[in-house]
Every structure is written in structure tokens, then in C-alpha cells.
Amino acid sequence: MSFLVLDNLQKSFGPVQVVKNFNMSIEKGEFVSFLGPSGCGKTTVLRMIAGFEAPSGGTISIDGRDQSRLKTNQRNIGMVFQAYALFPNMNVFDNVAFGLKVAGTPRAQIEARVKEMLALIRLEHLADRYPYQMSGGQQQRVALARALAPKPQLLLLDEPLSALDAKIRVSLREEIRQIQRQLGITTVFVTHDQEEALSISDRIVVMNAGRADQIGTPSQIYNRPATRFVASFVGTLNMLDATVVDPAQQTVQVGGQVITLKERLDGKSAGDPIVLALRPEAGSLGGPGDSTLKGDVLSSSFLGSVVRTKISVAGSPVSFDTFNAPDLAMPKPGQTVDLRFSSGDLLVVRD
The missing domain is CATH 2.40.50.100 (RNA polymerase II/Efflux pump adaptor protein, barrel-sandwich hybrid domain)
Incomplete structure (x- = not known):
């Protein structure tokens, strides 16, 4: 049984339909990238999975449970945004601990989990720093640790590397993939960068005008494009x-x-x-x-x-x-x- 199932998912904003009959099944522990140009609907699908947007039609199931009536904070999902979204008035430790504190986790468990997460992203030495005292790459690693700290069943990343310079993007995407494999967490990654998608994904969804033009492994997408759009967009x-x-x-x-x-x-x-x-x-x-x-x-x-x-x-x-x-x-x-x-x-x- 697939872990994340998107069944005939649709989304309209007024008369404009931005996601059209989207269907996909994602296995537990899989790393899937949604790839496409701006306006193709990839972030809208991600936001519907997260609960930030309500589908106009279709269903979203995680581990066999329909998510339609669940609020965002009831879905056990970790989210990493493009703009880091760290709390500027909190240091690194408190940013990573935030979700755990909201959940009422005991202090001793919070300290142990935050230390574990900071070790995972190799930033233990920056626990007392504030976001303005760190580089963009460091801030995004903290955002990743914050998303993972509550042990979510699903990790969503919305173009998390697009605000970083090229060299940092390459090293951080490799680090994200390594952490994902280490934890075995099911992950959906949104990007418009084909090199990112090809280099770190188990499968890629190439989106075009609200539809999935092709779903396949990086090799299948690159070597055997199914449509003219995929052929022209990838590589x-x-x-x-x-x-x-x-x-x-x-x-x-x-x-x-x-x-x-x-x-x-x-x-x-x-x-x-x-x-x-x-x-x-x-x-x-x-x-x-x-x-x-x-x-x-x-x-x-x-x-x-x-x-x-x-x-x-x-x-x-x-x-x-x-x-x-x-x-x-x-x-x-x-x-x-x-x-x-x-x-x-x-x-x-x-x-």
C-alpha cells in the first residue's frame, strides 16, 4: 500500500483551474521531486498536501488516512520553505525546539532531540546564535532541523535552495538527500531546477499547466521524455x-x-x-x-x-x-x- 496517495486532486482559484486531475502514489521512504516552471501548479499541490490550501476536488491520503478534514497541525508533516521562515527573536536551539515545545514535550526530551538534530546538520556549535548571525545556508539547515525535530511522517520542501548561491545549493542539496536517506523519511521536494531534481530524486514529476506530464525516475525523464514539453524542459x-x-x-x-x-x-x-x-x-x-x-x-x-x-x-x-x-x-x-x-x-x- 502506497504511503502518500493523491487521487484526482484539483484546485481552482475562481475560474482558473491551477491543478487538474492530479494522480500519484508515493511509497514510504521515497524522495519525489515536483519539477516545472513557475505557475505550473507544483507548489499548489505541495500546499494542499500540507493543508495550507483546500482541494477543490479529489483526496489526499497519508498512510491510509484521509487528510481532507485535518488541519495543518494535525497532519504530522514537516515543512521547509524557500525563505527559511526562522523566528528572528529565537536562537538556533529555540528555533529547532519550537515544534516540540508546542507539542508539550518534556524539557529533557526537547534538549536531547534538539542536540540530536543539531548534530545531524553539523551546527552544534551555533546553538546560541540568532538567524541574523548566520549565512543563508546555515539558516536553511536550521529550518530543516526544525521541521524534522517533531519526527514528522512526511517532509515537504518548497524550493528550499533557490535563495542560495550556486555552490551552497549543490552542497546543501546533497546534505538534504543524505539526511533523508539516513532518516528514511518520505519526502516531496518542489523545484524549478532540473539539475536539482535529476541529482537527488528517486522519482520526478514533471508538471505542466496543472498536470503531471510525466512521472518517472531521473533516467526515464531524461532519456525517454514522454511529451514535447518534457523533452524541451528537461535537459x-x-x-x-x-x-x-x-x-x-x-x-x-x-x-x-x-x-x-x-x-x-x-x-x-x-x-x-x-x-x-x-x-x-x-x-x-x-x-x-x-x-x-x-x-x-x-x-x-x-x-x-x-x-x-x-x-x-x-x-x-x-x-x-x-x-x-x-x-x-x-x-x-x-x-x-x-x-x-x-x-x-x-x-x-x-x-
């Missing part, structure tokens, strides 16, 4: 217009070049237009691969560990990345080259 993809030549033989034509796909063309007929997608790292010049497209070099850029080359294939720009090597010869603009790749790396983009 970088080259898009190529093509025409079906023979669906039975899985052949298509890009410009005047015929290639064979590994993916089936069910429901397609000869002459049907389709869109193909290829990741930049899947292509190479003269490397392995069973498929080739000829194109003219538009530019080559040296990016340190990677050389990024852009070519024109049948009038469409296609970028591909090659790992740098001391003897690597960069293609020159105007040069005609053969882009090689595996037919299995070429995806048919479906709406």
Missing part, C-alpha cells in the same frame, strides 16, 4: 523535423537523408510529419553509432571539459558535445561533417 534537446517513409521499416527522412529508427512508429503512415529529438551528448564525429546525418558546421565552442559544435542538418541547428582532449581538432565553420549516433538515441517526440 537540452535537438529537435529535427522529419517525414515518415515506411512505418513498418521504421524509416524516416530528414531533409533528403533517410535513417532508420529503433523506436516503433505505431499509428503513423507514410508521409506523416514527425519531430525527432537527440541529446547533444549522443552525437559525435566519426565515433560509434549505426546512424549518420550529414551537416555543415555552424560553430565550435571550447567550454573546458567539453567542445560544443553546432551544425546545420536540413536547415535545423543541431548541437553536440564532445569531451575535450589535448589532440582534439575542432571542426571549422563551413566544414561538412557526418554526425554519428545510435538509432536508439533518436526519440520520436509525442504531444
Whole structure:
């Protein structure tokens, strides 16, 4: 039995429906990220799980218990916000202890639990400091400890890293994932940053216009995007217009070049237009691969560990990345080259 179940969840603000027929089951101990652009409904779903917003339709169940009539403080949920939301008049110890004090926990148990939490986030030495005396990363770690101190059954994180600089974001997201694994707590993480979602999630929900466009593992989301939106939003993809030549033989034509796909063309007929997608790292010049497209070099850029080359294939720009090597010869603009790749790396983009 799934631990967190969202069944036909809906939310409208006036005439605007921001969450539409959202369905998902999350297992106990799973780390799931809601990924999508601003306004896609991901934070609204999180707020409904937390009890800050009432669903317009559908149900939310945690560990088999319907949450519909429970207030936020009755749901046993820990929440971490983007803006830290620490109490400025309380030091670190008292911030972490706040939920325990509200619950009437005995003083000795509070002290032991706060010390445990501060050790978990490695900030025992800052117990007497106030929020204004700490960095943003330190404040967010305290906010995490405060959310975990009452031993919630579910942890919700609403873009907790977006206010931090890039280096701190990377280290803190790894720390959050490590703590989550250590505690085994079921976690829902909201972000608009695809790298964050791909690097720390068990599964990702890519949201678009209030719906879940695709739910899957990071590998599934990145390597096999189910819709045009997922393909364009997650990672970088080259898009190529093509025409079906023979669906039975899985052949298509890009410009005047015929290639064979590994993916089936069910429901397609000869002459049907389709869109193909290829990741930049899947292509190479003269490397392995069973498929080739000829194109003219538009530019080559040296990016340190990677050389990024852009070519024109049948009038469409296609970028591909090659790992740098001391003897690597960069293609020159105007040069005609053969882009090689595996037919299995070429995806048919479906709406």
C-alpha cells in the first residue's frame, strides 16, 4: 500500500483551474521531486498536501488516512520553505525546539532531540546564535532541523535552495538527500531546477499547466521524455523535423537523408510529419553509432571539459558535445561533417 496517495486532486482559484486531475502514489521512504516552471501548479499541490490550501476536488491520503478534514497541525508533516521562515527573536536551539515545545514535550526530551538534530546538520556549535548571525545556508539547515525535530511522517520542501548561491545549493542539496536517506523519511521536494531534481530524486514529476506530464525516475525523464514539453524542459534537446517513409521499416527522412529508427512508429503512415529529438551528448564525429546525418558546421565552442559544435542538418541547428582532449581538432565553420549516433538515441517526440 502506497504511503502518500493523491487521487484526482484539483484546485481552482475562481475560474482558473491551477491543478487538474492530479494522480500519484508515493511509497514510504521515497524522495519525489515536483519539477516545472513557475505557475505550473507544483507548489499548489505541495500546499494542499500540507493543508495550507483546500482541494477543490479529489483526496489526499497519508498512510491510509484521509487528510481532507485535518488541519495543518494535525497532519504530522514537516515543512521547509524557500525563505527559511526562522523566528528572528529565537536562537538556533529555540528555533529547532519550537515544534516540540508546542507539542508539550518534556524539557529533557526537547534538549536531547534538539542536540540530536543539531548534530545531524553539523551546527552544534551555533546553538546560541540568532538567524541574523548566520549565512543563508546555515539558516536553511536550521529550518530543516526544525521541521524534522517533531519526527514528522512526511517532509515537504518548497524550493528550499533557490535563495542560495550556486555552490551552497549543490552542497546543501546533497546534505538534504543524505539526511533523508539516513532518516528514511518520505519526502516531496518542489523545484524549478532540473539539475536539482535529476541529482537527488528517486522519482520526478514533471508538471505542466496543472498536470503531471510525466512521472518517472531521473533516467526515464531524461532519456525517454514522454511529451514535447518534457523533452524541451528537461535537459537540452535537438529537435529535427522529419517525414515518415515506411512505418513498418521504421524509416524516416530528414531533409533528403533517410535513417532508420529503433523506436516503433505505431499509428503513423507514410508521409506523416514527425519531430525527432537527440541529446547533444549522443552525437559525435566519426565515433560509434549505426546512424549518420550529414551537416555543415555552424560553430565550435571550447567550454573546458567539453567542445560544443553546432551544425546545420536540413536547415535545423543541431548541437553536440564532445569531451575535450589535448589532440582534439575542432571542426571549422563551413566544414561538412557526418554526425554519428545510435538509432536508439533518436526519440520520436509525442504531444
